[in-house]
Amino acid sequence: MSDTLSNNTCERCRIGTTSPVTLDAVHSDDGASVTYSDTFMRCDHCEREFYTTEQSQAQHRAITAALRKRDGFLSAGEIKLAREQYGLSLPEFEKALGVGKNTVGRWERGTVPPASAANFGLWMARYEPVVFERYASTRGVVIRKRPQHATSAMAETEQHPTARANAHLKLVKATRQESRSIVSGYSMLSQEASSVALKA
Numbered sequence: 001m002s003d004t005l006s007n008n009t010c011e012r013c014r015i016g017t018t019s020p021v022t023l024d025a026v027h028s029d030d031g032a033s034v035t036y037s038d039t040f041m042r043c044d045h046c047e048r049e050f051y052t053t054e055q056s057q058a059q060h061r062a063i064t065a066a067l068r069k070r071d072g073f074l075s076a077g078e079i080k081l082a083r084e085q086y087g088l089s090l091p092e093f094e095k096a097l098g099v100g101k102n103t104v105g106r107w108e109r110g111t112v113p114p115a116s117a118a119n120f121g122l123w124m125a126r127y128e129p130v131v132f133e134r135y136a137s138t139r140g141v142v143i144r145k146r147p148q149h150a151t152s153a154m155a156e157t158e159q160h161p162t163a164r165a166n167a168h169l170k171l172v173k174a175t176r177q178e179s180r181s182i183v184s185g186y187s188m189l190s191q192e193a194s195s196v197a198l199k200a
């Protein structure tokens with residue numbers, strides 16, 4: 001614990017005690033605003049408020065994270081998830097994305113955030129496994145583990161010719177059935193029409 005936190009008598013009034021306060025704060029930039037969690041010190045006597053160095057750094061990180069989230073950037077944790085869902089090592093994921101050595105490790109630790117172009121590849125990896133797998137294979141990276149949400153009907157149809165053929169067959173059958181019921185509906189209607197005509 002630092003000196004400022006252990007010696008918590010207020011430096012201004014010398015009476016009160018300073019302790020951390022956490023509030024939801026709003027940061028505005030370019031006309032848009034983001035909400036983040038803000039922690040600072042407050043004196044219980046004179047109500048003086050200030051940030052310790054650590055709190056100031058944390059505030060900066062929280063604002064940056066909120067802005068990046070608003071702009072569709074993956075967080076450090078999401079980047080790690082994107083890689084791990086394929087069971088890829090750091091070098092394999094770097095090769096698949098076409099980025100330099102040690103880049104992904106820095107992103108995952110949150111030391112350096114990815115640039116906009118790199119974020120697009122990461123977003124694909126996180127949310128579009130079929131596209132990502134295809135892209136990775138062109139770069140010589142074979143995906144051995146498939147993410148759970150990729151085993152949707154769409155992905156299976158995309159990957160397996162048999163599944164695709166079956167899905168097509170199902171669609172043809174459904175269409176035939178529909179046209180049959182339309183035809184029978186039509187003949188019922190014309191029967192009704194002729195009985196109405198007879199009555200008239």
Ligand SMILES: [Zn+2]
Pocket residue numbers: 010011012013014015016017043044045046047048
């Ligand atoms: Zn005070």
